[in-house]
Amino acid sequence: MTVSYKAQRVADVEIFYREAGAKDAPVLLLLHGFPTSSHMFRDLIPQLADRYRVIAPDLPGFGYTKAPPRESFQYTFDNLARVIDEFTEALGLDRYALYIFDYGAPVGLRLAAAHPERVTALISQNGNAYMEGFSDEWGAWQAYWRDPSPENREACRQSLSADVIENWQYRTGADPSRLSPDGYMLDIALMTRPGAEEIQLDLIRDYRTNPERYPEFQAYFRKHQPLFLAVWGRHDPAFLPAGAEAYKRDLPHGHVHLLDAGHFALETHADEIAQIIRSFLGQHL
Numbered sequence: 001m002t003v004s005y006k007a008q009r010v011a012d013v014e015i016f017y018r019e020a021g022a023k024d025a026p027v028l029l030l031l032h033g034f035p036t037s038s039h040m041f042r043d044l045i046p047q048l049a050d051r052y053r054v055i056a057p058d059l060p061g062f063g064y065t066k067a068p069p070r071e072s073f074q075y076t077f078d079n080l081a082r083v084i085d086e087f088t089e090a091l092g093l094d095r096y097a098l099y100i101f102d103y104g105a106p107v108g109l110r111l112a113a114a115h116p117e118r119v120t121a122l123i124s125q126n127g128n129a130y131m132e133g134f135s136d137e138w139g140a141w142q143a144y145w146r147d148p149s150p151e152n153r154e155a156c157r158q159s160l161s162a163d164v165i166e167n168w169q170y171r172t173g174a175d176p177s178r179l180s181p182d183g184y185m186l187d188i189a190l191m192t193r194p195g196a197e198e199i200q201l202d203l204i205r206d207y208r209t210n211p212e213r214y215p216e217f218q219a220y221f222r223k224h225q226p227l228f229l230a231v232w233g234r235h236d237p238a239f240l241p242a243g244a245e246a247y248k249r250d251l252p253h254g255h256v257h258l259l260d261a262g263h264f265a266l267e268t269h270a271d272e273i274a275q276i277i278r279s280f281l282g283q284h285l
Contacts, residue, residue: 001049007066008057010086012073016064017057017087018042020049026120026285027093030056031084033102033127035165035187035200036264037063040101044266047274052097052281057087059107061199062190069195075202077103077209081110088118095120097227097281100127102239102263103203106210113213113220120285121227123277124247126239126263129217133243135236145208156204160197162188173235173262183267221250228254229280231273233261255280 003020018038028048030041038056045054059080060067067073084107088096097120100108105127112119128134140159144152158164170184190196221228228251232244244256257276261269 001046003045003049008087008090010083010090012068013060013083014066015057015060015083015087016066017055018045019053019055020045021051021053023053025051025053026281027096028052028054028099028281029088029093029096029108030054030099031101031104031108032056032059032062033104034203035062035160035169035191036183037186037190039063039186040183040264040266043270044274047270048277051278055091055093055096057084059084059103061196061203070199070202075199076206077106077110077203081107081114084108085111085114094118097121097123097285099123099125099277101125102127105129106207106213109217109220110213112226113216116220116224116226119224119226121229121281123280124228124230124232124244125265125273126232126236126243128239128243129214129221130243130246130249131211131214132246133239135238135240137237141204141207144205148205153201153205156201157197159204160191160200162191165191168237170262170264170267172237173233174264174268175260178268180267183264218250221247225251225253227280227284229277230254230256231265231276232256232258233263233265233269234258235261236263236265238263 008015032040037058041056048054058065098108140155166184230244234241259269
């Protein structure tokens, strides 16, 4: 299956995205997380594109999307969601299933809550929407949320380091024999671009707005009962399996699969995740 690499301008942002599948097939929109890009879906897209039109954009501030500097563009989750919303409209996507991972969860759930009629299904891969999903590893970020001092901002910079990206985010809980260096090496390289760290620190500060929106997201779940699947790396150091199970409180018909994987479960379990998604969507859509 051929994957195409494209760009779509949305106001002052040029969104890079990957696309595969027939134009008239059901749409599956893949939203990546921190600190990665649509590159994380490189092994998943070919396994789904025979049935679905699979589209994976790079969020502003990530990957190969060209966005303005932070002096002229607000790097907030509201703004990321606005850009992706306008991106879907520019492509004429009026119905789509959402795959939400990490940062992609608060972005995608903002879209879903605003346009429930557009969302055919939700697939959460370590994409949190409940307080019990947080581990105890968020201390520096939470301190920065409470007090945006220069000292607290600087303390969060460690999260952007090569060591933390590779060894904490990617390697924790992952089978080293199945973990390619391609993902973390690209993420580390892109983090060295001028201005990249300051953009990420702005988003770390704004992440506090996401738990504030959890009651809104949960109300959307209860009211609209979207088809729901969680495929979750059980060894994720940031988002605990309890965050996956919590979805069933509001989506009792949802399906939860816990994998013997870490945060970046696709890096080691793309084949398994693809089969779970194909089975789930094949039965329900």
